[in-house]
Each structure stands twice: as structure tokens, then as C-alpha cells.
Amino acid sequence: MSKMTFRPADSLVDDVWGKRGTPDRDAMETRLKEEADAYFIGEAIKSARLQQHLTQEELGERIGVKRAQICKLENGKCSITLSTMSKVFRALGISSAILDLGTAGKVVLW
DSSP states (O other): OOOOOOOOHHHHHHHHHOSTTSHHHHHHHHHHHHHHHHHHHHHHHHHHHHHTTOOHHHHHHHHTOOHHHHHHHHTTOSOOOHHHHHHHHHHTTOOOOEEEOGGGOEEEOO
């Protein structure tokens, strides 16, 4: 029987995408962050829509897009602009939003 060796997951990530601070690794981490952000925004949209018992089609009609676009937004499959985010959340009755920029302060989006 051969001896098994274990490697930390970090070393596998380094092998595939390069060490931290390299261009390939930075690009991968940026892409993953953007995808995670899109996912969480999509989940917020979906949750607010379901609380109001709206279908994707009904929400799409409120803002002038097709159901497929709402589906993409909810699933984090596309980037959302601030103007689209404003339309979606206003259509859901969320009348204001504040972006917290940490030490730079807060910005009222709508």
C-alpha cells in the first residue's frame, strides 16, 4: 500500500492560479469577488420579489425588461448597473439605498 500525502488547499490554488500578488491570481480573485457580489445582489432581489409574491415576469414588466433578464440578475449571471439596481429595488418598493464606503463615508444611491 502506498503512502498518501496531503497538501493544503492553498498550495493547490497557488499551483493553478499562481502565487498571491501575481497578475493571474489577482485577476482570478477579482473575478470571484465580482461573481460573489452579483450573487448576493441577486439573492436580495429574489428575496424581496418573493416576499411580495411577484413572478419574475411581473417584476420585469414593472421595469420594462423580460423575465429572462430578471432571472439572470437573480442568479448573478450578469453584472448590474446602479441605474438598473435602482429601477429593480424601486419597483420592489425599496425607496432608498446607501452605499457604505467604509472610511470614505456613505453615499446615498437613491
